Amino acid sequence: MVTGVEMRQIDRYTIEEIGLTEELLMENAGQAFVNHIISLLDKKKARIAVLIGVGNNGGDGFVISRSLLEKGYHVDVWLVPPVSKVKGTARYHMDIYLKLGYQVNSFETISATGLSQIFMSYTHIIDALLGTGYNGPLRSPYREIIEEVNRSHGNILSVDIPSGLSADGNVDEPILAVKATHTITFQCPKLSSFLFPFREYLGELTIVDIGIPKRAIDQISSERFIWTEEDIIQTLPVRKPSSHKGSHGKGLIIAGSQAMTGAPILTAKACHRLGAGLVTLATPETAHQAIASQLIEATFHLCPSENGEIATLNLSNEVLDNRYDAIAVGPGLGRSTKGDFIDTLLTSFNKPLIIDADGLYYLKNFLPSLQMRKGVTVLTPHVGEFAYLMNEPIEKIEKNRFQFSKQFAEKYGVYLVLKGPYTIVTTPRGKQFINTTGNASLAKGGSGDVLTGMVLALIMQQRDVQSAISNAVFLHGKAADYLTRNGWSPISVIASDLVTIMPHVLEQYQYS
Structure with a gap:
């Protein structure tokens, strides 16, 4: 279990000291997310919106969108920032997505009323807006988008952590964050996943392996563990036959x-x-x-x-x-x-x-x-x-x-x-x-x-x-x-x- 800072340090150690690329880790994360949610989706009936923000969480969203489209699912990608604002590894995966001929919809021209109507038309909304690095009050248009997501009637699947939620649980109430039905978190659960009221926003929590070596986690993370079956x-203890x-x-x-x-x-x-x-x-x-x-x-x-x-x-x-x-x-x-x-x-x-x-x-x-x-x-x-x-x-x-x-x-x-x-x-x-x-x-x-x-x-x-x-x-x-x-x-x-x-x-x- 890690804080947001510790998770970023683990990623950095994996990339800089071990040598796995950030592009590979993002690909692994997106594919692990898709492999888990497939069981929740009916290919004939599912209408999926993937909401993508700037940053690595958004990059995960492009990998997820591409993978689902390749598998034949109905997917609409909604990008919050202008295309020019998408940088780094997220840009790398967005470019792959676009080179395959897939489309991106923009929130910039949608009114609040239109936003509500759009979300009501989907059976599943994948939240790839904001990741563990986000802290502070939500700004427009993220605030309005998250409010409308929470009013929608579809299943809400958050990527790594519900957008707007602190990984460390250090946000004062009232909390404005995506209220997910499922959260698929990558490699290590985040601290706020085990603190209330933050836990109420995650829905059903699943931890998926994205290939980060154990060495990286042991080097960086503080000593917090989940006690398992x-x-x-x-x-x-097991009783010996000779015991008294x-x-x-x-x-x-x-x-x-x-x-x-x-x-x-x-x-x-x-x-x-x-x-x-x-x-x-x-x-x-x-x-x-x-x-x-x-x-x-x-x-x-x-x-x-x-x-x-x-x-x-x-x-x-x-x-x-x-x-x-x-x-x-x-x-x-x-x-x-x-x-x-x-x-x-x-x-x-x-x-x-x-x-x-x-x-x-x-x-x-x-x-x-x-x-x-x-x-x-x-x-x-x-x-x-x-x-x-x-x-x-x-x-x-x-x-x-x-x-x-x-x-x-x-x-x-x-x-x-x-x-x-x-x-x-x-x-x-x-x-x-x-x-x-x-x-x-x-x-x-x-x-x-x-x-x-x-x-x-x-x-x-x-x-x-x-x-x-x-x-x-x-x-x-x-x-x-x-x-x-x-x-x-x-x-x-x-x-x-x-x-x-x-x-x-x-x-x-x-x-x-």
């Missing part, structure tokens, strides 16, 4: 209060579902009966309570170190105590520690201890919790999810899981892994408690911490996808459904 198949319960981790969950008994139940059940060997739940003695009636697999450590919440852990540092392989703290704790045990865990427990929910509320008071901590620390905030930790407005966090995640993870040496659409897992060294599974059914109380249990389970079973976290996030989202694809409404899915359905999700990957 291939990754999870390669890294998900101690082989798969002894986890402690510090969670729950008299007012919130559901959260620890969800966390513990999810931890068991993802394969943890032994799970102990530390919870207030006043909440034990209600929780234990719904949780028969776990053992319990009962804590002295204050106002129905954990007052102290009542566990020595020696017991914590010797008895448990990892600890998760936070779900359903409540916020009426001092939470001093969070500081104790930060300073005295040197094995993996996962902090979520109300644990993050207390954590803000102990950030110096967090920064000094030696063991693996995983924080799993949603955007509101992260904004609280950062002392920043939620809106600012939303617009800069990647930057703030990286800044915080590097500063405090933590694995940061910023939850939400396209959850970002950031490592202490700043590598970022984007999750693409999940849907709106996860926007309910309890979903995060389930994820905490899943992270705890996998972090005890995998050597690589980032893989364990990314796998948990992937499977969490995949459970929601499984449910909605099998007839469940996103409105009706509840957090416990994610735990119940997990065996079916795991089966897809453990036996692939």
